[in-house]
Amino acid sequence: MKDKQFLENIVHGMFLILGLITVGFVLLITVYLVLSGIPAIREIGLFDFLLGDEWQSTAAEPSFGILPFILTSIYGTAGAILLGVPVGFLTAVYLAKEAPSGIRNVVSSAVSLLAGIPSVVYGLVGMLVLVPGIRRLFHIPDGASLLAAIIVLAIMILPSIINVSITALEAVPREYEDASLALGATPVETYFRVSVPAARSGIAAAVVLGVGRAIGEAMAVMMVSGNAPNMPSLFQSVRFLTTAVASEMSYASGLQERALFSIALVLFFFIMLINATLNFFLKRSKEE
Amino acid sequence: MKTTDKKAAKKAFALAAATILAVSSLAGCSKQVSGTVSTDGSTSMEKVIGTLGEAFEEQNSGVSFTYNPTGSGSGIQAVLEGRCDIGLSSRALKDEEKAGGLKETILAYDGIALIVHPSNPVENLDKETIAKIYTGEITNWKDVGGEDAEIVLIGREAGSGTRDGFESITGTEDACQYRQELTSTGDVITTVSTNPGAIGYASLASVNESVKAVSVNGVTPAEETVKDGSYEIQRPFVLVTKEGTKLSDAAQKFYDFAMSDEAVSYISGAGAVAAR
Numbered sequence: 397m398k399d400k401q402f403l404e405n406i407v408h409g410m411f412l413i414l415g416l417i418t419v420g421f422v423l424l425i426t427v428y429l430v431l432s433g434i435p436a437i438r439e440i441g442l443f444d445f446l447l448g449d450e451w452q453s454t455a456a457e458p459s460f461g462i463l464p465f466i467l468t469s470i471y472g473t474a475g476a477i478l479l480g481v482p483v484g485f486l487t488a489v490y491l492a493k494e495a496p497s498g499i500r501n502v503v504s505s506a507v508s509l510l511a512g513i514p515s516v517v518y519g520l521v522g523m524l525v526l527v528p529g530i531r532r533l534f535h536i537p538d539g540a541s542l543l544a545a546i547i548v549l550a551i552m553i554l555p556s557i558i559n560v561s562i563t564a565l566e567a568v569p570r571e572y573e574d575a576s577l578a579l580g581a582t583p584v585e586t587y588f589r590v591s592v593p594a595a596r597s598g599i600a601a602a603v604v605l606g607v608g609r610a611i612g613e614a615m616a617v618m619m620v621s622g623n624a625p626n627m628p629s630l631f632q633s634v635r636f637l638t639t640a641v642a643s644e645m646s647y648a649s650g651l652q653e654r655a656l657f658s659i660a661l662v663l664f665f666f667i668m669l670i671n672a673t674l675n676f677f678l679k680r681s682k683e684e
Numbered sequence: 685m686k687t688t689d690k691k692a693a694k695k696a697f698a699l700a701a702a703t704i705l706a707v708s709s710l711a712g713c714s715k716q717v718s719g720t721v722s723t724d725g726s727t728s729m730e731k732v733i734g735t736l737g738e739a740f741e742e743q744n745s746g747v748s749f750t751y752n753p754t755g756s757g758s759g760i761q762a763v764l765e766g767r768c769d770i771g772l773s774s775r776a777l778k779d780e781e782k783a784g785g786l787k788e789t790i791l792a793y794d795g796i797a798l799i800v801h802p803s804n805p806v807e808n809l810d811k812e813t814i815a816k817i818y819t820g821e822i823t824n825w826k827d828v829g830g831e832d833a834e835i836v837l838i839g840r841e842a843g844s845g846t847r848d849g850f851e852s853i854t855g856t857e858d859a860c861q862y863r864q865e866l867t868s869t870g871d872v873i874t875t876v877s878t879n880p881g882a883i884g885y886a887s888l889a890s891v892n893e894s895v896k897a898v899s900v901n902g903v904t905p906a907e908e909t910v911k912d913g914s915y916e917i918q919r920p921f922v923l924v925t926k927e928g929t930k931l932s933d934a935a936q937k938f939y940d941f942a943m944s945d946e947a948v949s950y951i952s953g954a955g956a957v958a959a960r
Contacts, residue, residue, distance in 0.1 A: 452842075452858060453842045453843070454842040454843055454848075454858070455857075455858035456857070456858060523871075523874065523875070523878075524874070524878065527875075527878070528878045528879065531879065537833070537834035537835075537836045537863070537879075537881050538836040538863050538864065538879060538881070538882070539879075540863075540864050540875070618867065619871065622863060622864040622865070623841065623864060623865040623866065623867070624862050624863060624864060624865050625865075633862075633863050633864050633865075635865075642867070643841040643865065643867045644841050644842050644843050646727070646754055646755030646757070646758060646841075646843070646844075646867070648757055648843050649757040649760070649761065649843070652842070652843065653757075
């Protein structure tokens with residue numbers, strides 16, 4: 397009996413340690429990012445850093461303004477949500493409620509496959525197909541632009557939006573729908589007036605998850621957006637927060653390198669904010 | 685004059701140091717060395733250093749050779765912090781870096797080719813025109829003998845050795861009006877090959893038939909023209925070591941190998957021009 401208790405304790409201890417390792421990593425990254433991100437911000441000045449509209453990191457007189465990156469990240473993510481959410485949400489409604497099981501299986505596996513494609517592949521296809529396509533379609537000199545990034549991001553966030561929305565829709569009690577149908581509502585009326593409102597927190601969580609995925613994506617975006625530090629405009633070459641860090645890090649030194657850490661810190665704050673929002677919606681959806 | 689003297693003195697010192705080290709390492713142990721040689725740095729040197737590393741490993745079975753393609757800046761940093769034996773930089777060291785105790789040895793020269801879409805009729809540009817194109821003074825191909833189409837400027841990211849090389853050679857530092865800033869030579873070539881209005885720059889060794897390299901001041905970019913200096917857009921490939929720190933036997937042997945006559949053919953095989 398005593399031995400058993402002892403073994404239990406050991407196992408409990410091991411679980412605790414393994415759990416703490418994850419927490420440790422998060423803390424480590426947070427502390428490291430804050431410590432390495434603060435110096436450059438202090439050197440440049442918080443105001444000049446966040447609201448400066450010029451980024452010339454290797455110029456003789458360098459300027460480190462990241463407003464173009466912040467705005468590009470916000471616009472790009474908003475655009476991806478604008479395109480991706482309607483498609484993803486309606487796909488989820490169809491798959492969860494309407495689709496015959498054969499179609500459902502095919503579409504679901506396609507969605508899973510979409511989630512499994514590495515982002516560099518999205519970038520490559522975007523670079524070779526989408527970018528020249530946009531150039532020809534809109535008769536602009538070059539297709540690498542915010543629009544190309546938005547389209548790629550919209551496709552990339554589809555799987556998370558679809559999967560989380562399906563889960564939320566399937567969690568709606570069958571009785572709600574039955575009651576609505578029994579009252580004479582058509583199936584479509586039932587889905588949009590009963591099921592969707594009942595699952596709204598879960599669907600909101602899906603959207604926030606999509607935002608998180610879009611704002612954190614670097615590789616695919618870097619390959620299609622052109623990476624010039626311009627103020628965001630749909631047909632202009634732009635640089636995101638993520639790509640600002642990724643594109644210059646390999647050769648950076650001195651203040652330039654420290655400023656890149658500061659950009660990462662800003663990005664980290666954005667992600668934290670999004671995670672907090674996500675947690676809020678998930679909690680509410682559980683309570684409901 | 686003074687700088688050449690300095691350079692000569694430095695060279696002599698390096699040679700002497702290398703000889704002493706080589707002799708001592710030969711005397712110290714048998715001809716075969718073992719261990720690892722770690723190199724870290726410039727992505728543009730991948731071909732050259734990869735070829736050299738392979739040949740070196742073949743000759744010295746006990747040695748394992750590693751190359752970490754992180755970029756010139758990271759490579760220099762790695763040497764400084766002792767994380768690798770030899771750093772690789774595709775630009776000359778800055779004064780502040782030399783002051784920090786680093787030593788540069790020029791391994792080879794690399795021509796930077798100006799590339800355009802194969803359908804572009806422009807064959808030759810002079811250096812001033814290239815500068816004007818990149819600073820946005822000339823924005824249409826018809827002004828330089830091409831079709832009536834906007835010029836799309838493709839460049840590399842800030843801090844890239846190729847960009848630094850290109851901008852300093854053409855005198856366009858901090859003034860280039862890039863439409864795209866891409867992070868690798870391959871990306872530049874792919875992008876130029878898909879856009880008829882694009883112009884970009886890339887390491888001569890990496891240029892393939894999907895794009896067309898234009899001649900500069902009437903000189904075609906090629907190994908011979910880079911070596912004799914007539915092709916003007918070129919930059920050094922540098923081995924970076926720490927001043928006053930003795931290389932490991934294996935690393936020293938690689939260093940000597942890379943600077944030997946034997947290495948010349950490997951370097952030219954990789955598309956660069958050996959410095960010696």
